[in-house]
Amino acid sequence: LMRTTDPFDPKSWRAWDGSGFNVQFVDPYRTPVTDPAQHVCQPVAPTVLPTVDSLSYLQTAGVFVATQITHDPRFGVPGVYLNTSPDLIHWTTPVRLIDLTAMLAVEPPGKWDYLYLSLLDPASTDRDFVTITNDPYLYYVRFDKLHPPYSRTLMRRQIRLTVGE
Secondary structure (H helix, E strand, O other), X not given: OEEOOOOOOHHHOEEEOOOOEEEEOXXXXXXXXXXXXXXXXXXXXXXXXXXXXXXXXXXXXXXXXXXXXXXXXXXXXXXXXXXXXXXXXXXXXOEEEEEHHHHHXXXXXXXEEEEEEEEXXXXXXXXXXXXXXXXXXXXXXEEEOOOOOXXXXXXXXXXXXXXXX
C-alpha cells in the first residue's frame, strides 16, 4: 500500500510500514543502501489466500471489497471469496461467495477453470468502474481446459452484497 501527494515526483511516494506511511523507496543504482529492509513496505493482503483478483469500493457501506479465488483446498473450500475493509489495512475474515463445485454444476459437459474475477457495476460513479453498489456483477473468465490455450469465455453473474448483516 503506497500513497503520494504528487504522483509525478518519485521521491514523494511513501509505503506502509505497519503503522503509517513512512517507508521511503530509494534507487539502489544511485544511492548506497545500507539496510534494504528499511525500504520495503509491509504487506496488507486481506487473507491467507494466494492473490487478490480485484478491488472495488462499495459506496453504500463505505468499504473496500476484495475478490479472491482459490483452487487449493489448503486455503479453504475451493471457490470465490470476498473480504471487506474500511481502510485497506484491516480486513474481515473471507466470506465464500460461491464454491467451485456449485459453479461447475451449471456448466455444460467439459473441464472448466475460472480466473480473473472482478466486480463491475453499470451504476458505477467513476470512469474506472471502481465504485460498486449492492448489486454488482461478478465477471470472470471461464477456461476450457480440454482446448487450451485460447478457448476462453467471459462470464458474468449478478450478485447481491450485504455488509454487516
